[in-house]
Ligand SMILES: NC(=O)C1=CN([C@@H]2O[C@H](COP(=O)(O)OP(=O)(O)OC[C@H]3O[C@@H](n4cnc5c(N)ncnc54)[C@H](O)[C@@H]3O)[C@@H](O)[C@H]2O)C=CC1
């Protein structure tokens with residue numbers, strides 16, 4: 564199994580580090596356009612092998628896509644992160660060109676790769692990657708919901724005083740401050756609905772803190788987060804590499820599911836060796852359905868911006 568991570572910045576390097584530590588692939592290539600940056604980070608990670616005892620090989624490359632040839636999975640993290648006060652959507656002008664170029668270069672050398680998109684605005688970048696590449700829809704996966712769901716479980720665990728591992732909770736819809744939908748009505752703590760233990764005010768707080776999870780960290784750190792985003796990217800790589808058939812919320816192409824078409828949006832999917840293999844349609848209540856449709860409208864408006872660039 565060979566994995567390429569494009570973008571050796573905060574998210575890309577963390578994702579690669581998780582992949583090598585867990586020996587998810589036998590070979591990892593880290594690629595960046597900044598001269599020497601990916602090579603340096605790869606060497607630094609490789610020097611942890613003797614300390615941590617893993618056998619994965621990681622190497623770096625400055626823009627030489629030949630080194631990524633025959634990758635099974637490619638994670639795209641290249642592009643600008645937002646600064647405090649910005650929305651993810653504001654990154655579209657710069658990141659669309661980067662993502663489109665990277666997808667083209669990757670496919671020249673790895674025509675069979677499954678591609679995971681992390682660069683923001685992620686829902687629109689996933690749609691762009693799919694429409695520009697014309698790959699089968701199952702091979703393009705946007706990473707956002709896996710992260711947002713982990714943040715939702717974190718927020719719930721803080722209020723419930725429990726382990727996030729004992730919680731089952733997902734976020735669907737877009738990966739934007741106002742477009743994501745934490746499904747609190749469906750969240751359970753060891754199969755008991757969490758709503759049984761939380762006041763209406765607490766529930767409201769948890770939902771809104773989850774939605775601005777990325778913005779909150781961007782304000783605290785000065786740039787956007789990377790530990791959980793990198794770990795979420797690696798979790799998707801692991802599920803594909805090991806054909807685990809795990810359920811994650813991912814941004815995938817909808818063709819009538821959830822009442823939406825010609826859009827990539829976050830829904831629960833089964834992930835395995837073929838990429839995303841099956842969309843799971845859960846029953847949303849009226850409020851959740853309305854939120855999903857509003858989220859789709861906002862993402863569709865961003866997709867329309869692509870035509871003007
Ligand atoms: N979908 C999600 O859940 C998340 C998305 N993100 C997004 O991921 C992206 C990366 O974030 P960070 O790693 O924090 O940024 P960063 O600035 O630390 O790293 C980005 C890297 O991309 C490289 N790059 C730029 N153009 C490139 C090209 N054409 N080819 C190869 N490499 C190129 C840069 O040199 C830089 O090293 C941002 O767009 C950010 O908004 C970040 C966190 C979560």
Ligand SMILES: O=C([O-])CC(=O)C(=O)O
Nearest residue numbers: 645651777778781787788
């Ligand atoms: O907040 C950002 O801009 C980066 C991101 O998508 C996240 O951490 O959720």
